[in-house]
Amino acid sequence: MDKIDIEILKFIQKEFPVDERPYRRISEHIGIDERDVAERIINLHREGYIKKIIPKFSMESYEKYERALVAMNIKENDIDYARKYINSFENVTHNYLRDHHYNIWFTVSGKNYEEIKSQVENIAEKLNVRDYIILKTLKAIKLDTEFGVEI
């Protein structure tokens, strides 16, 4: 990682251009040539600095769906199976292992809360989990992913 890589990361975490030649657009801001930008971004991705390039949704479109945070108490030995099963649903967007009595935390979206609740009940039944909570999302105050890039 050098200074130019850092400039590139700072730039693309704010915006990755929608353009037939996105690297050319980025190169105009960074001051190196298009091919160099492409190579650096591909490398930064390979080395794990960039996870992925995804859309940032507006609050309006975020609020079109009901959402909930679900926490389950899952036995150590069942975590891997639970991870795969939970991740297989299209409407699951986050899934984390945490150091807590409720060790698996994931988010689910749906048309309404009833739909979410019945889906979570089905997941719990399939995973043979009795101890879980569904925390309904009332409002998103901040949805941001930018990090200060230093090093």
Added chain:
Amino acid sequence: MINTYLLKRGIPITKDPYGDLAKILKIEKKDLIEILNNMIREKQIIKFRALLNHEKLGYRVNALIAMLFDKEEYVNNIISMAHITHFYVREPDIRFPFNYFAMAHFHDEEELKKFSDELNRMNVRFEILRTIKDLRSE
């Protein structure tokens, strides 16, 4: 359809990102660009951006902070106290009685300690749920 794909997988990070995405979606590259620009114009999405690996950038201590408080004015205080990427209001559960949830990222344990000291000073009841693993990144 395109929405779900983009959110899950994202734009391929290759020499020709939109060209390769168009191939996956079996459409022309110029049509894809137009569709995406339309989605932005219609405010379905704001823009595209890279999601970086915060641990690799030095944020080694990551936690979900569950908090219970009434004073809405605390929200901005808390946002200014740490690097917070997500902040939600949720309905408390009897078994987990917290109403504010923040995803917070710290460089080290000391930063987290300062943050929790500050919450204590504000008399906010809270619990720290450290991230052990992102289960979707495998």
